[in-house]
Amino acid sequence: MSTAEETAGGELQPWAEVTPDAARRLLVAAVEAFAERGYHATTTRDIAGRAGMSPAALYIHYKTKEELLHRISRIGHEKALDILRTAGAREGSPAERLADAVSSFVRWHAGGRTTARVVQYELDSLGADARAEIIGLRRQVDAEVRAIIEDGVAAGDFDVPDVPGTTLAVLSLCIDVARWFNVNGPRTPEMVGDLYADLVLRMVGAPRP
Amino acid sequence: MSTAEETAGGELQPWAEVTPDAARRLLVAAVEAFAERGYHATTTRDIAGRAGMSPAALYIHYKTKEELLHRISRIGHEKALDILRTAGAREGSPAERLADAVSSFVRWHAGGRTTARVVQYELDSLGADARAEIIGLRRQVDAEVRAIIEDGVAAGDFDVPDVPGTTLAVLSLCIDVARWFNVNGPRTPEMVGDLYADLVLRMVGAPRP
DNA sequence: CCCGATACTGAGCGAGCGCTTAGAGTGCCC
DNA sequence: GGGCACTCTAAGCGCTCGCTCAGTATCGGG
DSSP states (O other), rough: OOOOBBBBTOOOOTTTOOSSSSHHHHHHHHHHHHHHOOTOOOOHHHHHTTTTGGGHHHHHHOOOHHHHHHHHHHOOOHHHHHHHHHHHSSSOOOOOHHOOOOOHHHHHHTTTTHHHHHHHHHGSSSSSHHHHHHHHHHHHHHHHHHHHHHHHTTTTOOOOOHHHHHHHHHHHHTTTTTOOOOOOOOHHHHHHHHHHHHHHHHTTTOOOO | OOSSOTTTTBBOOOOTOOOOHHHHHHHHHHHHHHHHHTTTTTTTTHHHHHSSOOGGGGHHOSSSOOOOOOHHHHHHHHHHHHHHHHHSSSSHHHHHHHHHHHHHHHHHHHHHHHHHHHHOGGGGSSSSSHHHHHHHHHHHHHHHHHHHHHHHHTTTOOOOOOOHHHHHHHHHHHHHHHOOOOTSSSSSHHHHHHHHHHHHHHHHHOOOO
């Protein structure tokens, strides 16, 4: 996690766990292609081409095209959950923890927009079994954010009439960053993260710095 | 606009302008199929089948499959813009107008989730020319919301450090409703509209009722 | 009563899809 | 140095895609 792990897009590579090297290259190529064109509009020939291999090479490392999407989705959701768990478990007031969770979650969606797009918007392209597994991870993501908001309400720091609804809105706001964020736009991921943390603290009626 | 215009899903039919009848049936079938499976995963045979016609019948009324998406997208964006213009032009304080804009915009995204999904998430499936036209409509949508927020800031009713960023966040929040809203879930479109209007007033630091 | 215009169908074309298979190249252990 | 496991390619199979076209049913106007 210490050495250079950036692509041309300035995106961190959380794919170090994928081995061997050829399998990782194929997976990274698939992430880029799925993010650009969508899962169904991407061909296995396109993925293999981006990885500098023949179309048949894909099937040495993955059983089907859908298995690629499944692995991308699971690793991505685990990373997102990890980010929220880290923010939720840190020391500090509920407001500080919520601001940390939102800003880091948003930074991940903006900075790793290619990955986040696939993770958040291609869920319906998975088969029933794989989709059910991913939905389980999403429930854990939801629970993580709700727990912070409930802490703030219990501590009297937040004013939230509808905790489940507000949790949903906060997550929805963060996730949609992957749809509109433009790497060549005027905002850096850090700027959006700070703006959104402030907006979310307003939404829960927390005292802001 | 007065008589029964509801589908089985309880969704208003804004497709009265599409004639003749067979062309409208094909377009409604395309909206449902695109919303369920996405544009690229939908076949022309599927669209024609849902409309109770042969695959070839589609090409009597539309030149290509993409023309169907283009027409759906344009009509949908015009409807969305119309909703925001109506709310923005009504009488009342900036807070009342913003709450009205958000709640009606959200009701449209939740109640007409099938249409909204296609309109908001299949933009990239359009060709360059059609996409450029739709992006123009989106800019007008953005301008409409920003104008209300600017009015509130000018009147001293709102506290918004970053008007463009907050406008983006408000629209993003509303649009993402089309992704997660579930017709069989616990919330009605009206409940989500009210919740979101309140959350947005908090985001802009407006006095709330 | 027939005629042309309109709306539609059945059959199918060329292309590109996901995926398979036979075989070639490469390195490692004995 | 020979055998073997692993990795990759060239070729192509069966299928479905978007779309086309010749032909049929229907119907209002003369």
